[in-house]
Amino acid sequence: MLKVAVLGAGRIGQIHAANVAANARAELIVVADPVEAAASSTALKLNCEYSTDPYEAIGRSDIDAVVIGTPTDTHVPLTLAALAVGKAVLCEKPLDLDQSKANAAIVEIEKSGKPFMLAFNRRFDPSASEIKRAIEAGEVGDVRQVVITSRDPSPPPADYIQRSGGIFRDMLIHDFDMARWLLGEDPVEVFAVGNCLVDANISSLGDFDTTMVILRTASGKQCHINTCRHASYGHDQRIEVFGSAGMLQNGHIRPHTVHRFTDGTTDAQAPLLHFFLERYKQAYELELDAFLRSVESGTDMPVNANDGRKALALAEAALRSIETRAGVAVD
Numbered sequence: 380m381l382k383v384a385v386l387g388a389g390r391i392g393q394i395h396a397a398n399v400a401a402n403a404r405a406e407l408i409v410v411a412d413p414v415e416a417a418a419s420s421t422a423l424k425l426n427c428e429y430s431t432d433p434y435e436a437i438g439r440s441d442i443d444a445v446v447i448g449t450p451t452d453t454h455v456p457l458t459l460a461a462l463a464v465g466k467a468v469l470c471e472k473p474l475d476l477d478q479s480k481a482n483a484a485i486v487e488i489e490k491s492g493k494p495f496m497l498a499f500n501r502r503f504d505p506s507a508s509e510i511k512r513a514i515e516a517g518e519v520g521d522v523r524q525v526v527i528t529s530r531d532p533s534p535p536p537a538d539y540i541q542r543s544g545g546i547f548r549d550m551l552i553h554d555f556d557m558a559r560w561l562l563g564e565d566p567v568e569v570f571a572v573g574n575c576l577v578d579a580n581i582s583s584l585g586d587f588d589t590t591m592v593i594l595r596t597a598s599g600k601q602c603h604i605n606t607c608r609h610a611s612y613g614h615d616q617r618i619e620v621f622g623s624a625g626m627l628q629n630g631h632i633r634p635h636t637v638h639r640f641t642d643g644t645t646d647a648q649a650p651l652l653h654f655f656l657e658r659y660k661q662a663y664e665l666e667l668d669a670f671l672r673s674v675e676s677g678t679d680m681p682v683n684a685n686d687g688r689k690a691l692a693l694a695e696a697a698l699r700s701i702e703t704r705a706g707v708a709v710d
Contacts, residue, residue, distance in 0.1 A: 380406045381443045381467075381671055384436040386457055388412035388421040388429075391471060392448035398664050399446060400425045404671040411436035412449075437461045444469070444494075444674055446667070451476055451544070455484045458495070462487075467494035467674045469667070473552055474687045476544035478695055478710075485684040496670045496680040497687040499556045503665040506629035510620055511560065513627055520624030525561045525602040527554050528617040530610035534578055534588060545586045546573070547694040551606055555693040556686060558594055558602040561620055565689060566594035566602065570706040571697035577609040592697055595706075613651025614658045632658055 383405045385396040392412065400407040411430040412418040422429035430436045433453075437445055437460050444467040447457050455475050461468045474497060475481040488495050501507055514522060529550065535543070543549035559565055573587030581588045588608035595601055613631075620627040631651050639647040651658075673680050692710055700707040 380404060381674060382406050382408045382441055383444045383446060384409045384411060384439065384442045384466075385446045385448065386411050386433040386436060387448035387450075388414065388417035389448065393421055394663055395446045395448045395469075395667065396421055396425055396427075398667045400427070401664075402667060402671060404668065404675065405444075408442060409436050409439065433457055434460055437466060438464060442466060444671070447471060450542070452542075455480060459484065459487055459491075462491040462493045462495065465493060467670075469496045469498055469670045471498045472556075472687055473544070473548060473691055474684060476548055478688075478691055481688055481691055485688055488684045494674050494680060495684055496673065497682050497684055498666060499553060499682050499686065499690070500659055500662045500666045501553050501557055502560060502662075502682060503669060504659060504662040505665070506632075507557065507618060507662075508665075510618060510627045510629060514561065514563070514620060514622075518625060519620055519622030519627055522562060522600055522620060522622045524600070524619075524621040525558060526617075526619040526621075527557055527602065527604045528606075528615055529554050529604065530607045530615035532610055532614050534581065534608040537580060537584060540581060540584050540586055543586075545698070546588065546590060546606065546608070547571075547697045548691065550608070551590065551592065551604065551697070552690050552694055554592075554604045554606065555594075555690040556682075557618070558604060558693075559686070559689060561618070562594075562596055562600050562602055564596045564598060564600065565709070566693060567597050567709055568595040568706050569593070569693060569696040569700050569709060571700040573701050577607065581608070587701075590697075593706075594693070615651065616658060 383399045396410050399405045407427045409428040410421045411433040415431050418429040445461040447470040571592045573590040575582035577588040590606045592604040618629050633649045696707045696709045
């Protein structure tokens with residue numbers, strides 16, 4: 380069993396810590412967070428040690444791997460510190476909000492030769508994985524178009540938006556990664572539009588809450604991504620892949636599959652799951668397991684630092700497209 384330290388005891392850190400504790404391949408040794416109350420309460424719940432110093436946790440001789448679920452501006456220093464002392468690292472996305480800093484970090488990550496995986500959890504969602512498998516099996520022939528819908532049930536708080544890097548680097552970073560993964564090649568051009576139709580305060584923070592993005596690859600494949608910070612009916616996550624031999628779609632995830640037919644409604648269903656941690660619960664578990672299996676076997680990680688760099692490059696191109704009101708080549 381790999382002995383694991385989880386850095387960060389906030390919302391995502393608690394998810395990772397619980398998943399490590401429940402995984403048969405791992406033993407949760409310590410949870411580290413500068414906020415002692417958060418670290419200690421998580422440790423008590425999961426029966427492990429806690430620390431208020433993430434670097435102390437990294438340096439422990441009884442730790443094989445580190446899962447980083449801390450604020451984004453700490454991802455690079457914590458990652459490099461862990462790799463420097465021989466620990467395998469699973470790091471939440473993005474590696475950094477600044478492209479140049481991320482690129483510099485990737486050079487160091489690759490130079491270390493140590494296992495590193497970036498946490499794009501949606502690749503591990505069972506329905507997304509099945510779509511990818513079907514594409515690779517040739518079930519839709521040559522992929523022509525990918526359509527991604529990604530709508531949150533409600534906007535995040537203002538303080539989160541201020542430090543998130545904006546909707547393209549935060550929310551759409553997942554969709555950009557999914558687009559690359561499903562298209563099977565990197566987009567070379569981006570056209571984006573963004574508005575504030577949900578909350579005018581988001582505009583005052585220099586961000587958008589409603590966007591549409593068109594991606595084009597060198598061979599002409601297309602992807603359309605539509606996102607919104609608010610969907611009144613729940614967490615709306617859908618994918619469609621259209622190809623020369625057919626089409627693939629995934630559906631909504633609901634608490635149950637019962638349909639109701641009455642004199643007042645037809646085919647009524649339960650509301651969609653309301654939060655991303657519910658919608659992608661299994662994806663987070665499978666993501667961690669894939670990381671642990673790769674560390675155990677010494678095989679390549681299913682998602683690497685370069686995948687993060689390319690998704691961030693698409694986010695930067697989308698922002699330039701909005702500024703110029705034109706299609707923008709991807710750096």
